[in-house]
Amino acid sequence: MKSEKFDVIIVGAGVSGLYMLYRLRELGISARVIEMASDVGGTWYWNRYPGARCDTNTLEYSYSFDEELQQEWEWPERYPSQPEILAYLKHVADRFDLRPDISFNTRVDAATFDEASSHWRVSTDDGAELAARFLIMATGCLSEPNLPPIGGMDSFRGPIYHTARFPHEGVDFRGKRVGVIGTGSSGVQAIPVIAEQAAQLTVFQRSPQWSIPAQNRPADPELVAEIKADYAGFRARNRLQPGAQMSHMLPNDISAKAVAEEERQRIFEERWQEGGFAFYGSFNDITVDLESNAMAAEFVRAKIRQIVKDPAVAEALIPEYTIHCKRPVMDSGYFETYNRSNVLLVDINAAPIEAITPAGLRTREADYDFDIIVLATGFDAMTGALLKIDIRGRGGLTLREKWADGPVNYLGLQVPGFPNLFTITGPGSPSVLTNMMVAIEQHVEWVADCISYLEEHGQASIEATEEAQEAWVAHVNEVADQTLWTACHNWYQGDNIPGKPRVFMPLPGFPPYVEKCDAVVANGYEGFVLS
Ligand code: NA7
Numbered sequence: 450m451k452s453e454k455f456d457v458i459i460v461g462a463g464v465s466g467l468y469m470l471y472r473l474r475e476l477g478i479s480a481r482v483i484e485m486a487s488d489v490g491g492t493w494y495w496n497r498y499p500g501a502r503c504d505t506n507t508l509e510y511s512y513s514f515d516e517e518l519q520q521e522w523e524w525p526e527r528y529p530s531q532p533e534i535l536a537y538l539k540h541v542a543d544r545f546d547l548r549p550d551i552s553f554n555t556r557v558d559a560a561t562f563d564e565a566s567s568h569w570r571v572s573t574d575d576g577a578e579l580a581a582r583f584l585i586m587a588t589g590c591l592s593e594p595n596l597p598p599i600g601g602m603d604s605f606r607g608p609i610y611h612t613a614r615f616p617h618e619g620v621d622f623r624g625k626r627v628g629v630i631g632t633g634s635s636g637v638q639a640i641p642v643i644a645e646q647a648a649q650l651t652v653f654q655r656s657p658q659w660s661i662p663a664q665n666r667p668a669d670p671e672l673v674a675e676i677k678a679d680y681a682g683f684r685a686r687n688r689l690q691p692g693a694q695m696s697h698m699l700p701n702d703i704s705a706k707a708v709a710e711e712e713r714q715r716i717f718e719e720r721w722q723e724g725g726f727a728f729y730g731s732f733n734d735i736t737v738d739l740e741s742n743a744m745a746a747e748f749v750r751a752k753i754r755q756i757v758k759d760p761a762v763a764e765a766l767i768p769e770y771t772i773h774c775k776r777p778v779m780d781s782g783y784f785e786t787y788n789r790s791n792v793l794l795v796d797i798n799a800a801p802i803e804a805i806t807p808a809g810l811r812t813r814e815a816d817y818d819f820d821i822i823v824l825a826t827g828f829d830a831m832t833g834a835l836l837k838i839d840i841r842g843r844g845g846l847t848l849r850e851k852w853a854d855g856p857v858n859y860l861g862l863q864v865p866g867f868p869n870l871f872t873i874t875g876p877g878s879p880s881v882l883t884n885m886m887v888a889i890e891q892h893v894e895w896v897a898d899c900i901s902y903l904e905e906h907g908q909a910s911i912e913a914t915e916e917a918q919e920a921w922v923a924h925v926n927e928v929a930d931q932t933l934w935t936a937c938h939n940w941y942q943g944d945n946i947p948g949k950p951r952v953f954m955p956l957p958g959f960p961p962y963v964e965k966c967d968a969v970v971a972n973g974y975e976g977f978v979l980s
Pocket of ligand 1: 591595630634635
């Protein structure tokens with residue numbers, strides 16, 4: 450059996466893994482990245498469904514660590530499409546010559562902490578065993594697909610595609626009868642594009658979506674030039690914003706309740722026209738105050754009724770839960786799609802799916818015939834990819850046991866009992882509630898600095914304490930309880946996965962989180978034991 454030794458093993462060659470490798474290399478620390486896919490890109494490698502696009506502005510959804518890179522790269526649109534992001538990440542891998550340190554087509558199956566040697570032993574599906582002092586999980590927050598527990602999948606005569614495992618050669622929907630299950634970001638992006646091609650599209654909706662138009666458009670050369678004239682300054686200002694984004698349309702610092710009705714409507718309309726997340730910055734309390742939230746919801750409700758011509762369909766598309774409670778979705782012509790004669794909406798709350806059949810799908814009320822079924826059913830978010838690997842810490846304790854009642858850790862970075870193991874944008878960190886690029890860069894830099902510190906100070910290991918973990922978990926819960934996110938069914942708290950413990954996983958609170966991480970370091974890695 451092969452057995453290779455490194456300072457660090459990084460799992461995953463997406464946005465996090467690539468930067469982690471780059472950063473460690475700069476510090477002269479040897480690292481090997483293990484990647485399941487055949488190329489770099491992580492979530493942008495896998496999510497190739499039609500219409501796949503990031504909903505953060507390109508000028509913000511890109512690495513900031515290299516001035517030449519950020520000056521050189523040209524993004525053609527306001528929001529980057531999946532092929533553009535993948536091309537960008539491949540460019541980064543080539544530009545910094547990262548590929549020689551990445552093992553592609555290799556899956557990590559298990560990782561065990563060997564207390565005697567203070568090393569992680571990592572085994573992969575090709576039978577190899579690797580050892581490293583540090584193990585960094587750059588496995589992504591939304592990477593483990595959620596396959597719905599619907600019977601009869603194997604019986605279907607046509608192909609079934611999950612949006613997060615779409616064929617690389619694309620799918621030709623022309624002339625086909627297509628069924629799509631799921632109306633989260635992926636479904637909302639894919640549905641309008643599939644509808645344009647397919648002969649017939651049937652959408653199976655479990656929960657309607659509050660969606661705001663993305664208002665995607667070609668990149669504005671003046672804005673690009675203005676930002677590139679001082680990119681570093683732009684990034685720095687960005688990091689001071691809540692969620693680290695949208696620095697060119699800042700949230701209004703006023704309550705929705707503090708302005709007259711006419712002015713409120715004017716502001717909502719202005720933000721609707723601006724598009725995307727800007728809408729939720731119309732006022733400073735939409736996400737925390739029920740009354741202000743209801744005002745925003747009423748505005749969007751009226752928009753859906755205006756757009757969708759069939760009143761019964763419009764009503765079926767309007768959610769009852771608070772707006773911004775599920776992960777916000779933005780679209781390009783989503784509601785308009787339901788005005789097409791080849792599109793049918795099926796409310797599966799009224800008539801649940803009973804099974805996939807050889808010919809298509811059966812609900813309690815009807816049978817549907819399809820040529821292709823698309824599962825836009827999302828992910829086992831935040832913990833799925835980590836728990837899929839058999840991770841064992843001190844005394845053989847498994848991460849699955851440790852997290853049986855939900856993920857616990859310190860700063861979203863380290864779990865007591867699992868020394869020298871770091872999670873990039875792990876549960877308990879701002880992660881998905883932040884511009885992911887910024888959240889990732891902050892974590893990568895913190896971890897790289899930490900490993901470098903240990904090397905310089907002759908320390909072999911770092912481990913979070915139980916006390917620090919307890920206080921951190923209490924903090925995350927306390928912050929989450931002040932928001933409206935816990936008031937509905939969403940993947941932030943695992944509601945989409947049957948049997949998953951209901952724990953609010955991401956930490957609302959960027960940039961205060963960064964200050965906390967910096968203070969921990971300034972106080973000699975407070976809450977960790979270095980030995
Ligand atoms: P999401 O947002 O989790 O959406 C998944 C959709 O699939 C959502 O409408 C679900 O309904 C639906 N779903 C999930 N399981 C089932 C079953 N068993 N039956 C019927 N419908 C089901 O995933 P996306 O991929 O769209 O987006 C994930 C993130 O990627 C997104 O938030 C961005 O951050 C990028 P539900 O709402 O659970 O009732």
